[in-house]
Amino acid sequence: MKIDLTDTTSGKINKALVKGRRAIGTPAVGMVLTLVIVTDEENAYDALKAANDASREHPSRTLVVIKRVSRSPRDKAKARLDAEVRVGADAGTGETVVLRLYGEVADHANSVVLPLLLPDAPVVVWWPVHAPADPASDPLGALAQRRVTDTYACEQPIAELTARADAYTPGDTDLAWTRITPWRSMLAAALDQAPWKVTSVEVEGEEHNPSCELLAMWLADRLKVPVQRSVSTGPGLTSVRMDTKQGPIELGRSDGSVATLSIEGQPDRAVALKRRDTAELIAEELRRLDPDDIYASALRYGVDRLDIGSGELPGPAPAQAAAEGAAPRKKAAAKPPARKAASK
Known part of the structure; x- marks a missing residue:
């Protein structure tokens, strides 16, 4: 009526x-x-x-x-x-x-x-x-x-992420973040199956795609390792590769529907990872009305540490890593041998 x-x-x-x-x-x-x-x-x-x-x-x-x-x-x-x-x-x-x-x-x-x-x-x-x-x-x-x-609908979506971080207030969220919920769930489940220490990450996806940038920020924030951002023809996110000493863990999706999860020493598995429409994204956002602290942490971590879209998200500085209880990066330990060689 x-x-x-x-x-x-x-x-x-x-x-x-x-x-x-x-x-x-x-x-x-x-x-x-x-x-x-x-x-x-x-x-x-x-x-x-x-x-x-x-x-x-x-x-x-x-x-x-x-x-x-x-x-x-x-x-x-x-x-x-x-x-x-x-x-x-x-x-x-x-x-x-x-x-x-x-x-x-x-x-x-x-x-x-x-x-x-x-x-x-x-x-x-x-x-x-x-x-x-x-x-x-x-x-x-x-x-x-x-x-x-929805930063994806903006003319300059990557620059819009910086504005979202500067003006963030508890209760703010973005559909570009909602789009990567299945990716985050699948990657977390993969690390539960293979709880290895991740040394570096590469995120591959469309250029100027805010969801790709947010996923890279989230991985850098959670894992405290360098994250490389590479460009593909899409659609959307196409691949995430996490390198470990035991071998790589890779989640790749080339057709926008079905992804392949590859873990060293295990057979490849096909997983459903289709691109969702706007109705599904809004329905997910309406399920929870409390502040999304994980989104806020990932957004601020990425914006504070890099020029978004430049290609790489560095890991935490050695002093920060020590303060957080993590081991400092190995680059600092490589300096003394270089000084000995110079003195000789």
């Missing part, structure tokens, strides 16, 4: 939601959160479709905020709010309100959204494209416990 409202208010939208629920015979509200999607007209359809698919797992009230840019001064002076209320089969398993803001109303989107939030329910804000530099300080982002961006 769809209800169109022109030049309306938040109060009238709430009344339309109640009217729509009664019309389809479901007055009870069983939604678990409010998902606010901030996008433009061009990307609204795809974002809303992904949210509706994710609502099968997380029934929610979805508010789509579309700020209409007026080109003529006459249109800019006229403030207006149009809404499209969807309930029933047209809104997945929850409710959907598409808000189109014109004129000065577009500068006060938080005032429009606030009365439409579900009471006593978490709020998640998602920017499919054009996320603010600091999501937590954005008026809409300030309403949320969880703020989701």
Whole structure:
């Protein structure tokens, strides 16, 4: 069921939601959160479709905020709010309100959204494209416990990672990080099977792909070893190789669907590692609303220690490694023999 409202208010939208629920015979509200999607007209359809698919797992009230840019001064002076209320089969398993803001109303989107939030329910804000530099300080982002961006949709995705690290606030996350969850799970499981000391890592994937960079940051942060970043034709991530004294551990995926796990002394195994669509990524993010400390640690580790995209992430400095209880790198031990040879 769809209800169109022109030049309306938040109060009238709430009344339309109640009217729509009664019309389809479901007055009870069983939604678990409010998902606010901030996008433009061009990307609204795809974002809303992904949210509706994710609502099968997380029934929610979805508010789509579309700020209409007026080109003529006459249109800019006229403030207006149009809404499209969807309930029933047209809104997945929850409710959907598409808000189109014109004129000065577009500068006060938080005032429009606030009365439409579900009471006593978490709020998640998602920017499919054009996320603010600091999501937590954005008026809409300030309403949320969880703020989701997507650096892959940016014009300069690698540079955007630096901005995400500088402005990070607990509750921030990125779909580029969500995309590598299966890779991180598979690599952790491989090291459980072969608990060997990793000496170096190579991550191979598309150029300017933030997911590849984030995986390299995570490996450098967790393993405290140098990580080499190499470029392939894709799609996405194609290979991760971890070198050990006992032999290499490699996870390779050339077709974007099935990967091969190779461990020294064991037969190769085919594992399902398909590239997931946006609906699956959003559904995963909605499963947990607490701060993602692992994402924050990996993001800050990489940004603090290298020029992202330059090709290599160094391991920790010797002094830092000693402070963390790890053995210093062997380069420091190689200097005394060189001085003896010079004295001779």
